[in-house]
Amino acid sequence: MAQRSPNVGMAHLIAESRWTYRQFARAVNRVGAETGLSLRYDESAVAHWLGGTVPRPAVRGCVREAFARRLGRPVTYDEAGLPAPAKSTPTSPPDTVEDMIALGRQDMDPSRRGLMAAGLFSVALTIPGWPDVVGRAEAAAQGRISRIGAHEVDMVVAMTERISELDDRFGGRHARPMAASFMVNTVAPYLRADTSAGVRRAMLSAASDLLYLTGYMAVDEGLHGLAQRYYVKALELAGAAEDHLTYCTTLRGMSVQAVDLGHGAKAVDLADAAAAASPKAGPRMRAFLAGQQAHAAAATGDRATALRHLREAEGAMDRAESRGAAFGSYDPSSLNYHVSQVRYELGDVAGAVEAMRRADQVRSSVYRRARVRHRALLAERELRLGHLEAACATWHRSLDDYPHVQSARADDRVRTMFRLLRPHLRNPAARDLHDRARALTR
Missing domain, CATH: 1.10.260 (434 Repressor (Amino-terminal Domain))
Incomplete structure (x- = not known):
C-alpha cells in the first residue's frame, strides 16, 4: 500500500x-x-x-x-522511511539451538531452497564479539532427553571431518543438506542432553565446527545470506564452548566471503577481528590468519599493510610444523594462493600467475574443488598477460575435474571462461577448449 x-x-x-x-x-x-x-x-x-x-x-x-x-553502518527500515516486512512469528529471546534447528530444517527441505537463496549478504551484520558469546550457552540444560559422553563428541567430530572431505572432493551442493540433516537430527539433541561440563563444552565446540563448515558450503553454492546466518551461529556456539580456534576460523571465513564479494573494508575488519581474538595462535594458525589479512588489505589498496601481513604469513609458515590438522589446515598451497591474490590486487599480474602456479604444484590431490576453481583463475590471469594457448591448457586441466564437482563457484569460473574465450574462437586451441567445455557443462 x-x-x-x-x-x-x-x-x-x-x-x-x-x-x-x-x-x-x-x-x-x-x-x-x-x-x-x-x-x-x-x-x-x-x-x-x-x-x-x-x-x-x-x-x-x-x-x-x-x-x-x-x-558503512547499519541502516534501519525506519531510517529509510520504509515499513519493515511483516514477520510470521513474534520476536522472542534468542536461543542458539532453536535457531540452529530452524535454519537446518529449512536447508534440508528442497521446497524451501529457493527461499534460502534469497538471503542477502549484509555488510552491516552485527558480529558477536568474544566477550559477548563466552558463557552464553543457551544450549545447556534444556529438555535433557538423554545423557551423552565423549563417544558422541568423537562421532560428531568424525562426521564433520567426513562431510568436509566430501565437500573438498565434490563441492558443497549435495554435502550441505546432509550436514543440515545431521545438525538437526543428531547434534541439536546432543546439545540439550545431560552430561558433564567438560563434555558439554566439547560438544558445543564440535557443533560450532559443523556450523562453520555448513556456512562455508553455503558460500560455495552462492547462498551468501544463508552462509552468514550459519557463521553467526558458529560464533555463538564457539563462544559458549570457549573455543577460540573455531571462533577465529569462522571470523576469518567471513572475511574470505566478504573479500570475494568485493567488500574489502568489511573483509579487513573481519580478518583483523579474527587475528585479535587469537593472541596465542601457533605459527600455522598465525599464517592462516595473516594470509587473509594480507588479501583483505590488498583488496582495499593498502599496499604497505598487505605486504607486512604477507611477510608475517610467510615467516609463520616457515616456523610451522610440517604436518597440519586434517580439518581447516593451512599449507604452502594456501599461502601461495594468498601471495597470488595479494600480487594481483596490487597490480602484479605476472607475479600473481607465478604464485598461483606454485600453489597448483603443491596442492594436495584431495582438494579437487579448489583445483577446479584455482586453475580456472590461473587461466584467466594467464590470458590477461596475453598467453592464450597457456591459458587454454590450464583451463583444460581445470575441466578434467570439473564434471566431478557440484559447486556454484566452479560453475561461475566456467561461465567466465566462456565469456573470455568468445573473442578468440578463431584460434584452434580456444575453439577446441570451447567445444569441450560445451559438452561438459550442465
Whole structure:
C-alpha cells in the first residue's frame, strides 16, 4: 500500500550517501542481483519512492543494504522511511539451538531452497564479539532427553571431518543438506542432553565446527545470506564452548566471503577481528590468519599493510610444523594462493600467475574443488598477460575435474571462461577448449 507523504528519511540517506538518483538505483539493482532478483530500477523509480511509493518487501531489504554498504553502518527500515516486512512469528529471546534447528530444517527441505537463496549478504551484520558469546550457552540444560559422553563428541567430530572431505572432493551442493540433516537430527539433541561440563563444552565446540563448515558450503553454492546466518551461529556456539580456534576460523571465513564479494573494508575488519581474538595462535594458525589479512588489505589498496601481513604469513609458515590438522589446515598451497591474490590486487599480474602456479604444484590431490576453481583463475590471469594457448591448457586441466564437482563457484569460473574465450574462437586451441567445455557443462 503506497504512502501518501514524501519519504523524507530516504531523501536524507541519499543526500548523506552523495548519490544521484541513478547511482542509488544502480546500487539497489546490484544488491538485488546477489539475491537472484533481476531489478532494472532507474531514477524515475527513485523519484516514485521519494514521493511515497513503497517498494515490495524484497526490494526494501535491498534498499536498506545498499545504504548500509555506502555509509558503512547499519541502516534501519525506519531510517529509510520504509515499513519493515511483516514477520510470521513474534520476536522472542534468542536461543542458539532453536535457531540452529530452524535454519537446518529449512536447508534440508528442497521446497524451501529457493527461499534460502534469497538471503542477502549484509555488510552491516552485527558480529558477536568474544566477550559477548563466552558463557552464553543457551544450549545447556534444556529438555535433557538423554545423557551423552565423549563417544558422541568423537562421532560428531568424525562426521564433520567426513562431510568436509566430501565437500573438498565434490563441492558443497549435495554435502550441505546432509550436514543440515545431521545438525538437526543428531547434534541439536546432543546439545540439550545431560552430561558433564567438560563434555558439554566439547560438544558445543564440535557443533560450532559443523556450523562453520555448513556456512562455508553455503558460500560455495552462492547462498551468501544463508552462509552468514550459519557463521553467526558458529560464533555463538564457539563462544559458549570457549573455543577460540573455531571462533577465529569462522571470523576469518567471513572475511574470505566478504573479500570475494568485493567488500574489502568489511573483509579487513573481519580478518583483523579474527587475528585479535587469537593472541596465542601457533605459527600455522598465525599464517592462516595473516594470509587473509594480507588479501583483505590488498583488496582495499593498502599496499604497505598487505605486504607486512604477507611477510608475517610467510615467516609463520616457515616456523610451522610440517604436518597440519586434517580439518581447516593451512599449507604452502594456501599461502601461495594468498601471495597470488595479494600480487594481483596490487597490480602484479605476472607475479600473481607465478604464485598461483606454485600453489597448483603443491596442492594436495584431495582438494579437487579448489583445483577446479584455482586453475580456472590461473587461466584467466594467464590470458590477461596475453598467453592464450597457456591459458587454454590450464583451463583444460581445470575441466578434467570439473564434471566431478557440484559447486556454484566452479560453475561461475566456467561461465567466465566462456565469456573470455568468445573473442578468440578463431584460434584452434580456444575453439577446441570451447567445444569441450560445451559438452561438459550442465
